[in-house]
Amino acid sequence: MLELQAGGLASDSVPVADPATGTGTFVLGLLRHLAARVRDAEGEGAVPAAAESALRRLVAFELQLGPFAVARLRLLAEVQALTGALPRVEPRMYVTDTLGSPDDDGGAFPGFTAGHRAAAAGGQPHQA
Numbered sequence: 001m002l003e004l005q006a007g008g009l010a011s012d013s014v015p016v017a018d019p020a021t022g023t024g025t026f027v028l029g030l031l032r033h034l035a036a037r038v039r040d041a042e043g044e045g046a047v048p049a050a051a052e053s054a055l056r057r058l059v060a061f062e063l064q065l066g067p068f069a070v071a072r073l074r075l076l077a078e079v080q081a082l083t084g085a086l087p088r089v090e091p092r093m094y095v096t097d098t099l100g101s102p103d104d105d106g107g108a109f110p111g112f113t114a115g116h117r118a119a120a121a122g123g124q125p126h127q128a
Helices: 023-041 046-055 063-081 112-120
Strands: 016-018 057-063 090-096
Touching: 016 023, 023 046, 023 057, 023 063, 046 057, 046 063, 057 063, 063 090
Parallel strands: 016 057, 057 090
Antiparallel strands: none
């Protein structure tokens, strides 16, 4: 049975994942929403700790490097606006394909890639 956490998304025990971050609209909306809830419930002084807590619980993924860079910059700027400083924790944001197969080799060419891996490891590259 689903058990609801007191505080909802503001609870320290609720992780948040954004599998397709894009330019960060969801992540920024989440931070702003949490900041407003905490500000109303506990006062302005509680916002910086809540923002840091949310940042520790957030994991965001994006496939394209351009939107990822924009999202990261927007997130850092928002945290700075909410807390008055850059975050003390590194945002867990990654460039990856969340819909891809975990068994995908990333487009490696058999024979070609294997030889380069062997050479990089100190072995002899594959000779055809």
